Amino acid sequence: MTRSHAATLTLATVAALLSPLSALTAAAADRSAPPAAGASRGQPAPAAHADPAAIPAAVPAAIPADNAAAHAAANASPIYGVTLPEGYRQWQLVAPALEGEPLNELRTVVGNPIAIEAYRRGQLPFPDGAVLVKLAWKYTRSADFASALVPAHATTVQVMVKDAKKYAASGGWGYGRFIDGKPADLAQHQTCFACHAARVKDRDYVFTRLAP
Numbered sequence: 001m002t003r004s005h006a007a008t009l010t011l012a013t014v015a016a017l018l019s020p021l022s023a024l025t026a027a028a029a030d031r032s033a034p035p036a037a038g039a040s041r042g043q044p045a046p047a048a049h050a051d052p053a054a055i056p057a058a059v060p061a062a063i064p065a066d067n068a069a070a071h072a073a074a075n076a077s078p079i080y081g082v083t084l085p086e087g088y089r090q091w092q093l094v095a096p097a098l099e100g101e102p103l104n105e106l107r108t109v110v111g112n113p114i115a116i117e118a119y120r121r122g123q124l125p126f127p128d129g130a131v132l133v134k135l136a137w138k139y140t141r142s143a144d145f146a147s148a149l150v151p152a153h154a155t156t157v158q159v160m161v162k163d164a165k166k167y168a169a170s171g172g173w174g175y176g177r178f179i180d181g182k183p184a185d186l187a188q189h190q191t192c193f194a195c196h197a198a199r200v201k202d203r204d205y206v207f208t209r210l211a212p
Contacts, residue, residue, distance in 0.1 A: 078186040082161050082176030085112070088133045092116050095211035098149070099136070106139045106151050109208040115162075125172060125204040130162040132206065155179070160206070171197060171205045 076083050091110035099105040111119065115130035136158070137151035159176040161167075167174045175192035177184040196205040 075181075075183065077159075077174075077176035077178075077183040078189045080161075080167065080170070080174035080176060080189065082159050082174045084157065084159065084176070084178055084181065085131055085133065085161075088112075088131075088159075089135075091133065093211065094119065094132065095208050097208070098139075103136075104138060105136045105155060106149065107134055107136045109134045119210040125164070126162045126206065128163050128165075128172075132160045132208070134158040134208070156184070171201070173205055 072083070073081075088110060091112055094109040094111050094116070097107045097109075099107055110133050112129075112131040114127060115132055117123075118126045118130055134157070136155045138153055138155060139149040140152040142148035142150045157178045159178070161174040161176075162172055163174060164172040170193040173193070173196070175189060177188050177192070183189075193205075196207070200207050
């Protein structure tokens with residue numbers, strides 16, 4: 001055996017001797033390392049969760065068109081198809097009124113900006129897009145001031161919508177009468193136009209004057 005062969009055999013022998021020691025050292029290091037979050041010793045760490053931002057949100061099912069149409073029809077007045085306008089309680093006052101027997105109601109009429117501008121200009125007929133809403137309550141005497149009448153329970157909300165083409169057969173106005181947010185029956189709507197036409201046709205079928 002040559003000197004170089006002896007050196008080679010010696011290095012191989014040393015590596016073979018050190019290999020088990022390295023394995024023991026690695027195993028000891030594994031045992032001394034703290035377990036991963038959510039894992040216990042002897043059990044694998046839980047799988048990493050996907051980034052919530054990368055998970056697509058569930059898409060709500062679309063409302064079928066026929067259901068949406070049915071819902072809209074259920075909230076619209078017979079004959080005219082008028083609905084309660086959004087935000088009408090924030091509209092500007094046109095005028096209040098006290099209705100005597102047999103109704104005994106406090107009433108107030110409000111208008112959208114188109115209607116209010118027409119009132120201020122004295123414009124007749126009212127332009128298309130004008131909307132008037134009358135709110136009504138039964139009244140009672142104030143518990144705090146005996147001579148004052150104050151609103152009790154609400155009775156109706158009545159709506160007039162101006163569209164000269166759509167409502168040509170009723171003087172250019174569409175009507176809606178609502179009780180507890182739902183349209184009143186057909187019979188109550190059949191009298192709307194006749195009542196306005198008999199009394200205030202010369203004022204574009206509008207009863208309420210702008211309060212001074």
